[in-house]
Amino acid sequence: MEFIRLDIPDVVEIRPRRFADDRGWFAETFKRSAFEAEGLDPDFVQDNRSLSRAAGTVRGLHFQLPPFAQAKLVSVARGAILDVAVDIRRSSQTFGRHVAARLDAENGALLYVPEGFAHGFCTLEPDTEVIYRVSRPYSAAHERAVFWADPALAIDWPVEVANAVVSEKDAEAPKLAATPELF
Numbered sequence: 096m097e098f099i100r101l102d103i104p105d106v107v108e109i110r111p112r113r114f115a116d117d118r119g120w121f122a123e124t125f126k127r128s129a130f131e132a133e134g135l136d137p138d139f140v141q142d143n144r145s146l147s148r149a150a151g152t153v154r155g156l157h158f159q160l161p162p163f164a165q166a167k168l169v170s171v172a173r174g175a176i177l178d179v180a181v182d183i184r185r186s187s188q189t190f191g192r193h194v195a196a197r198l199d200a201e202n203g204a205l206l207y208v209p210e211g212f213a214h215g216f217c218t219l220e221p222d223t224e225v226i227y228r229v230s231r232p233y234s235a236a237h238e239r240a241v242f243w244a245d246p247a248l249a250i251d252w253p254v255e256v257a258n259a260v261v262s263e264k265d266a267e268a269p270k271l272a273a274t275p276e277l278f
């Protein structure tokens with residue numbers, strides 16, 4: 096598998112090698128030794144899966160506070176997403192900046208999002224299924240959200256706010272500047 100450091104190098108796009116034959120293809124999508132060699136947290140403790148029926152569905156920007164801060168390994172089993180990670184580490188030189196990657200079932204790419212980042216995605220196709228592994232268990236008490244369309248983040252989402260399918264929680268999330276608890 097190939098590890099590609101994005102403009103914020105803590106966030107890594109991963110491109111597994113695909114072994115194609117007449118039946119289709121096979122790929123290793125996670126290997127502890129490869130993650131350790133790359134310096135990425137390999138200790139995932141929970142797998143998640145979500146289905147979003149409409150293109151233009153936005154889930155995020157979410158994170159969990161310590162001691163339940165999560166590293167995430169995101170992949171797409173069906174459809175396509177624009178996956179986004181926002182640096183919310185107050186001491187970081189890239190605080191408030193983001194990186195994005197297209198993940199889809201065809202390219203088979205994954206995105207590694209470390210602790211200290213808010214994560215979200217917008218679906219690009221109907222019936223998109225996202226599978227992701229997290230390094231700490233879910234804790235509702237530690238979960239926080241940042242408004243996905245915060246102009247200060249300047250994220251070039253493929254959907255207008257008025258047309259996006261979002262949860263009430265995400266629609267009402269505070270902007271980054273108004274989010275009291277960050278890293």
Ligand SMILES: Cc1cn([C@H]2C[C@H](O)[C@@H](COP(=O)(O)OP(=O)(O)O[C@H]3O[C@H](C)C(=O)[C@H](O)[C@H]3O)O2)c(=O)[nH]c1=O
Nearest residue numbers: 143145154155156157158167214215216232233234262
């Ligand atoms: C995240 C999570 C949620 N839930 C329950 C809580 C709610 O009753 C229901 C839906 O949760 P939520 O609306 O937060 O789901 P998403 O909007 O897809 O949230 C996810 O979206 C973005 C992309 C993320 O990166 C987060 O990992 C995750 O927060 O599932 C659980 O039981 N366990 C969990 O780990």
